[in-house]
Amino acid sequence: MPAPPVDGGGWASQEDLSARYAVVREQVDYALAEIALARAAFRRASEDDGPGWPFRDSELDVLRRPAVARALARELAGIERLRVWAQELYWLQEQHRNF
Numbered sequence: 878m879p880a881p882p883v884d885g886g887g888w889a890s891q892e893d894l895s896a897r898y899a900v901v902r903e904q905v906d907y908a909l910a911e912i913a914l915a916r917a918a919f920r921r922a923s924e925d926d927g928p929g930w931p932f933r934d935s936e937l938d939v940l941r942r943p944a945v946a947r948a949l950a951r952e953l954a955g956i957e958r959l960r961v962w963a964q965e966l967y968w969l970q971e972q973h974r975n976f
Contacts (some may be wrong), residue, residue, distance in 0.1 A: 896961070898969045901962055908959035915952035922948050 922944040
């Protein structure tokens with residue numbers, strides 16, 4: 878979870894910001910990898926028509942499959958985490974510019 882802003886109106890040191898920046902960059906990379914894996918799982922689950930079914934399901938029918946719904950939920954959760962980490966990364970970059 879992102880760190881709260883520094884209390885008391887004080888400033889974090891340059892070393893603290895640099896260390897936090899490295900951690901947040903790592904979390905952004907992790908979130909991007911998580912999204913890619915979830916997207917691949919979603920595609921695999923979406924393409925599985927099942928044995929012996931001659932007709933292609935509609936997009937809505939595909940989303941009703943539990944495996945597809947779980948994969949999509951994991952992808953969306955990863956996107957939300959990426960958004961939060963990107964927001965903190967932006968904040969850290971702004972703090973770095975103020976030094």
